[in-house]
Amino acid sequence: MSTGPGPVFDLELARKALESQPFSRLLQARITEFGDDAATLELxxxxxxxxxxxxxxxxxxxxxxxxxxxxxxxxxxxxxxxxSGFSIQYVRPAQGATLAARAQVVSAGRRQAVVRVDLVVRDEDGAEKLCAVAQGTVLTV
Incomplete structure (x- = not known):
């Protein structure tokens, strides 16, 4: 994701950045939460x-x-x-109505952040099950 210099990065700009990604549009992904060193992506x-x-x-x-x-x-x-790189561990097969990837920064400096992601599937009734966990490193460009 790279939107270049500009205003403070907020939920509206995050949604515009996601919409600018053809693959994200193909998957019909959406950002439902953004800020406080965290983000949630759903599809x-x-x-x-x-x-x-x-x-x-x-x-x-x-x-x-x-x-x-x-x-x-x-x-x-x-x-x-x-x-920069990430690893993912699949916990159980993902079955449900919605996938939510909830990411939280666990450590950040000036040029790098380490982030953890919990991936859960929700069924039609809203019940959630953890299906994967991931961790990655992100660098400024």
Whole structure:
């Protein structure tokens, strides 16, 4: 994510940055929370995002983790940031109506942030299950 220099990075600018990403538009992702060194990215789970066993594809989970951690770091460091690297651990197959990737900065300096992400799936009744955790490093550009 990189929106260049400009006003303070807020929820409106975060949503515009997400909307400028063609892949995020394809997945119909949305930012539902942003600020205080945190961000939440959500997307509705649709059949075309499943793998062969009917679970949400791991690549979609990895996308959500990557983007959420970068946006959380952007809340701490400013909008001109890129993911340096991340790891993801799948806890259980993702099945539900909505995926939420909740990212929180755990450490930030002037040029780098380390971020943790919890990925949960919500069913139609709003019950949540943890399906993956991720951690990554984000650098200013």
């Amino acid at each position: 509705d789970i649709r059949p075309e995002l499943h793998q062969q066993n009917g679970f949400l594809h791991g690549g979609v989970l990895a996308y959500a983790a990557d983007n959420a951690l970068t946006f959380a770091a952007g809340a701490a460091l400013g909008p001109s940031v890129l993911t």
